[in-house]
Amino acid sequence: MEHFRSINEKSVDDVSLAFFYKPHTLTLLSVCVLGLLYSAFTRNDDDKDNNLWIGLCWIIFFFLVVSVLAFPNGPFTRPHPGIWRIVFGLSVLYFMVLVFLLFQNRKDVRLMIEWIFPDLKGVSPEDKEYAVNCSTMDWARFYSLFDCFAAAHLLGWFFKALLIRHHGILWTISITWEITEMAFSHLLPNFAECWWDAWVLDVLICNGLGIWLGMYVCRKLEMRNYHWESIKDIHSTTGKIRRAVLQFTPVRVVAVSLLIIVWQLSELNTFFLKQIFEVPPSHQINVWRLVLISLISAPSISIVTFTEAIICVKFGLELFKKTEVSYIVMWLSIQFVGSILCVYLCAVYARNWKWTTLEDGFFMTEAEKEEERLANKMADHIDNGTVPVLQNGTHTTAKLNGFSQSEMPYNLRNRNQKVVRNGHVH
Known part of the structure; x- marks a missing residue:
């Protein structure tokens, strides 16, 4: 239950500007209602399409207002919980739109897209061919491949590194994605690339540089590390053996x-999606979707991903009839084998080169090391039936009433340990 609360309703520590963390429900609703009344009674409603568009915008706006007021904080609180409530609200809206589209036909979905983006009328995707003259490799051609998609590769992997924060998993995904492109190139011709384009430009240069930049930013900002549960958090010998x-x-x-x-x-x-609904790769709808997916990746990516996949299958049956089953089976097998190798090699690397002893188990930032020292100090006091507190500017100790060391939560990696203030355990 405590873990569930930490994921779905994470509290904000060290609130310095209390004004920004109070609800202000009546003020917000009053401003929204006044804006709604002004828009409803002053705008020209002769244009039917414009009426539909404005009505949809107000529906989205009020749904996001309700999201800010009623939705949980989620696992993130920086820069402000309200922002992540809006992101979660957008993910719910997008999911509901996907569910609605599931019950339409492809022609009507295309008409809806053209109504929102009129510039797509009569436009079909013009995919660039990359697997052409692979034996010709000079600096002019090499330089021509550094287009907006190369920048998207680098930027995308930068944000993936910020999300995952694990070199082994990042490089596994990077390598297996190139294998994914090879497995699905018979369905999507633009997936076919020259070997040096796929493995040198994409994996080593664009993806590698993006991963390095992302992990560098994580280290510089001392962001929370993601790693296996530390053996130092397990105090019994039996527990350590079982964990290993x-x-x-x-x-x-x-x-x-x-x-x-x-x-x-x-x-x-x-x-x-862009192939089935005939959307050019450079169109803004692809950009906005990628921005949305990037924002909702951490809170709610799974349900959105699987719903999009169902839409692709339903509206792309003609395309998927060309599927080579052997390629897909081989692709899935490689994914699982890659995952096994990832887990094994990361564990071997950590044990033989990264950890100085088995008890180290993880890399800690300076802030985490300080928390570790404080936690160990508190554990020593708990053995004596006391805890250190700061009361009236003086360091002292307080008696623990009814708490034993085994009952005290010790989950340093999730920052869920109890806080002692003014002589009381909170």
């Missing part, structure tokens, strides 16, 4: 495999 054995059980492999496959599926949806 569980590191290599199928649960870990399946978890990483699902992460990798869902990520590949999310990327595939981008290309299949």
Whole structure:
């Protein structure tokens, strides 16, 4: 239950500007209603299309207002919980739109897209061919491939590094994505690339530079690290042995495999959606969708990804009839094998080169090291039945009434440990 609350309703620590963390419900609703009345009674309603568009915009606006007021904080609180409530509201809206589209036909969906984006009328995708004259490799051609899509590669992997924060998983996804392109190139011709374009330009240069920049920013900003549960958090010898054995059980492999496959599926949806609904790659609808997917990746990506995949299958049956089943089976097999290798090699690397002892288990920032020292100091006091407190500017200790060391929550990685203030445990 405590873990559920930390994920769905994370509290804000160290509120310095209380005004921005109070509800202000009546003020917000009053301003919204006044704006609604002004728009409803002053605008010209002769244009039917404009009426529909303005009405939809106000529906979206009020749904996001309700999101700010009623939705939970979610797992993120920076820069402000209200922003992440809006992001979660956008993800719910997008999901409902996808569900609505599931019950339409392809022609009507295309008409809806053209109504929102009139510049798409009569436009079909013009995919660039990359697997042409692969033996010709000079600096002019090499330089011509550094277009907006190369910048998108780099920027995309920068944000993926900010989300995942694990070199092993990032490089596994990067490599397996190129294999994904090869497996689906018979359905999407623009997936066919020259070997040096796929493995040198994409994987090593664009993806590699994006991963390096993202991890560099994580280190510089001392962002929260993602890693396996530390053995230092387990105090019994039996628990440590059990944890070491569980590191290599199928649960870990399946978890990483699902992460990798869902990520590949999310990327595939981008290309299949534009192919099925005949949207040019450079059109703004693709850009806005990628921005939305980037924002909702952490809170609610799974349900959106699978719903998009269902839409692709329903409206792309003619395209998927050309599927080579053997390619897909081979692709899934490679994903699982890659996941197993990822888990195994990361564990071997951590044990032999990264950790100085088995008890280290993770890399800590300076802030985390300080928290670790404080937690260990508190554990020593708990053994004596006291806890350190800061009362009236003086460091002292307070008696623990009814708490034992085994009952005190010790979850440093999730920052859920109890806080002692003014002689009381909160």
